[in-house]
Amino acid sequence: MAVLALNVSAQGRGAAPAGRAGGPPSARAAAPFDPTGYWVAIISEDWRWRMVTPAKGDVVSIPLSPEGLRVAEAWDPAKDEAAGEQCKAYGAAGLMRGPTRLHITWQDDNTLKIESDYGQQTRLLRFTGVSGASEAGRAGAGAKTWQGVTTAQWVMAAGGGRGRGGARHGSIKSVTTQMRPGYLRKNGVPYSDRATMTEYWDLHTETNGDQYLVDTNVVDDPVYLQTPWITSLHFKKEKDGSKWDPSTCDARF
Amino acid sequence: MGSLNLRREVLAMRRIVFLAFGALAMSVPAFAQIELTGSYSPILYEDYIERGPGSDLGDFTGMPMTDEGRAKALLYTSNLPSTVERQCLAQAPWVLQYRPLGMRIWSEVDKDDKVVAWKIEGDYLRDTLTIWMDGRPEPSPNALSTAAGFSTGKWEGDTLTVRTTHVKTTWIRRGNGIPASDQTTYWVHLTRHDDLLTVVTIQEDPFYLSEPHVVSRVFKFDPRANQGGRSICNTANEIPRLEDSGIVPHYLPGQNPEADFMMRTYNLPKEAALGYAESLYPEYRHKLKGVYTPPASCGRYCCGWIERQGLPGAAPGLSCNDGGLGELNPVVKGKQDEGKK
Numbered sequence: 209m210a211v212l213a214l215n216v217s218a219q220g221r222g223a224a225p226a227g228r229a230g231g232p233p234s235a236r237a238a239a240p241f242d243p244t245g246y247w248v249a250i251i252s253e254d255w256r257w258r259m260v261t262p263a264k265g266d267v268v269s270i271p272l273s274p275e276g277l278r279v280a281e282a283w284d285p286a287k288d289e290a291a292g293e294q295c296k297a298y299g300a301a302g303l304m305r306g307p308t309r310l311h312i313t314w315q316d317d318n319t320l321k322i323e324s325d326y327g328q329q330t331r332l333l334r335f336t337g338v339s340g341a342s343e344a345g346r347a348g349a350g351a352k353t354w355q356g357v358t359t360a361q362w363v364m365a366a367g368g369g370r371g372r373g374g375a376r377h378g379s380i381k382s383v384t385t386q387m388r389p390g391y392l393r394k395n396g397v398p399y400s401d402r403a404t405m406t407e408y409w410d411l412h413t414e415t416n417g418d419q420y421l422v423d424t425n426v427v428d429d430p431v432y433l434q435t436p437w438i439t440s441l442h443f444k445k446e447k448d449g450s451k452w453d454p455s456t457c458d459a460r461f
Numbered sequence: 462m463g464s465l466n467l468r469r470e471v472l473a474m475r476r477i478v479f480l481a482f483g484a485l486a487m488s489v490p491a492f493a494q495i496e497l498t499g500s501y502s503p504i505l506y507e508d509y510i511e512r513g514p515g516s517d518l519g520d521f522t523g524m525p526m527t528d529e530g531r532a533k534a535l536l537y538t539s540n541l542p543s544t545v546e547r548q549c550l551a552q553a554p555w556v557l558q559y560r561p562l563g564m565r566i567w568s569e570v571d572k573d574d575k576v577v578a579w580k581i582e583g584d585y586l587r588d589t590l591t592i593w594m595d596g597r598p599e600p601s602p603n604a605l606s607t608a609a610g611f612s613t614g615k616w617e618g619d620t621l622t623v624r625t626t627h628v629k630t631t632w633i634r635r636g637n638g639i640p641a642s643d644q645t646t647y648w649v650h651l652t653r654h655d656d657l658l659t660v661v662t663i664q665e666d667p668f669y670l671s672e673p674h675v676v677s678r679v680f681k682f683d684p685r686a687n688q689g690g691r692s693i694c695n696t697a698n699e700i701p702r703l704e705d706s707g708i709v710p711h712y713l714p715g716q717n718p719e720a721d722f723m724m725r726t727y728n729l730p731k732e733a734a735l736g737y738a739e740s741l742y743p744e745y746r747h748k749l750k751g752v753y754t755p756p757a758s759c760g761r762y763c764c765g766w767i768e769r770q771g772l773p774g775a776a777p778g779l780s781c782n783d784g785g786l787g788e789l790n791p792v793v794k795g796k797q798d799e800g801k802k
Contacts, residue, residue, distance in 0.1 A: 255522035266759035269509035307743040365618030377618020408654040424659045440677040
């Protein structure tokens with residue numbers, strides 16, 4: 209049993225340690241790093257597709273299915289506006305690649321709140337101890353929303369947290385389902401309500417104190433994608449919210 | 462008496478078990494880490510044009526360049542690397558972030574099976590990247606710069622953090638002249654999640670970058686890919702008129718005809734097209750709003766995956782554009798072949 213425990217830990221896939229009272233600690237108490245604060249997206253990749261709205265039909269880099277391409281070619285922002293769906297590019301699967309700042313706080317001991325100033329969206333990462341689409345599905349059997357339902361768990365790394373004073377390391381794995389159909393890209397590149405988004409969140413602290421939050425992001429959609437769309441996004445920590453700049457959803461820009 | 466003997470035996474057994482588990486525990490390295498060994502394929506879902514067909518000339522979007530870096534980049538012409546003496550120049554050690562092929566990672570161990578170094582080979586690397594894990598000090602700043610540079614690494618949880626210095630002056634990114642000086646330092650984080658490897662590079666260059674240049678990419682563990690073999694670079698005379706001419710292809714300052722290519726093609730402002738750091742942050746959109754209008758249609762490389770797989774443009778009437786591949790386009794070729802029958 210002890211050997212098994214050592215091996216699990218060495219592989220970096222052990223669960224957070226149980227609390228002294230015997231029950232598991234809250235997600236906030238178990239956190240191996242502090243994800244809270246203000247973070248800004250650095251648009252150093254795919255600038256022409258993330259910072260501005262590209263031309264209609266510019267779907268390069270995204271493994272769309274033929275049906276996905278057909279829908280992208282039919283993009284009509286006026287139609288979205290008329291239908292009150294200006295936020296289609298601000299759903300969880302599109303939001304994270306947007307030119308946004310994030311404000312991350314603990315809503316409660318087991319829920320991480322991620323707000324964006326870009327489109328003023330709010331994502332909630334609910335730590336359940338189990339991360340998976342089925343769990344997310346059970347958690348949110350209600351109406352589908354732009355941000356869907358997200359379950360999360362800490363994945364504790366090897367080498368940290370053993371013994372006194374040892375630095376603890378780990379990442380967040382989250383799974384989002386129950387999303388309302390939206391756009392992966394502002395120019396109408398679609399994802400369906402059957403899409404699932406899996407994310408791995410890591411914090412890197414540099415020797416000069418700079419901190420980067422990296423979101424390795426996997427969007428899987430059996431309707432509009434041929435294969436999962438895998439990207440990574442990086443956000444730099446800011447000292448305060450002085451640059452927070454809320455904007456409303458815009459179907460065109 | 463019997464119960465006393467039994468108690469001694471139990472205590473002895475406990476001692477043996479304790480010592481056995483203690484020895485086992487000690488055999489687990491204090492910082493046992495994720496295994497990185499293997500072949501990794503790049504996932505080209507970001508900056509596909511740069512990593513696939515190649516960037517547009519004058520495309521410095523997403524770069525925080527200094528005026529000096531920008532000026533140097535605009536002297537560049539794509540004929541320059543075709544000169545015989547430049548065809549095999551060193552590429553930046555972490556150029557794999559910008560290339561279409563993958564990498565191979567393996568470890569080298571000492572007699573006690575302790576990892577001394579991680580090694581990386583990949584497309585366009587002109588040397589094997591060695592990441593020393595044995596705590597050796599960095600060489601003097603005056604030590605030789607090499608194609609691979611000098612790298613040290615340490616584990617931070619499941620992330621291998623690397624510092625690379627002593628590199629050569631190179632071009633980085635895009636094949637359109639964006640430079641990196643030999644004073645460049647790379648901080649790199651390699652994190653494996655299941656079969657995905659996320660590589661974050663933070664590049665600092667006191668000459669050509671106005672702030673750290675951060676890029677994150679995802680690679681996929683792919684044991685069948687056999688990725689990353691170091692290519693052998695052979696030179697050849699690619700442009701006959703340059704042979705023995707002594708000509709160094711270049712544009713004079715202010716005379717690069719492609720300096721405004723991104724502005725006229727994609728309606729981008731100069732600061733965005735030519736790599737001013739302010740354009741990397743969301744607040745820059747205030748300057749863009751009212752100025753930027755999307756091109757009327759997608760001009761090049763629009764179809765991406767659909768066309769690459771030889772699928773027709775999904776439905777009649779689609780304006781999918783192959784980027785001028787012409788006969789190389791599998792759809793066009795298919796139609797031509799059909800016509801010949």
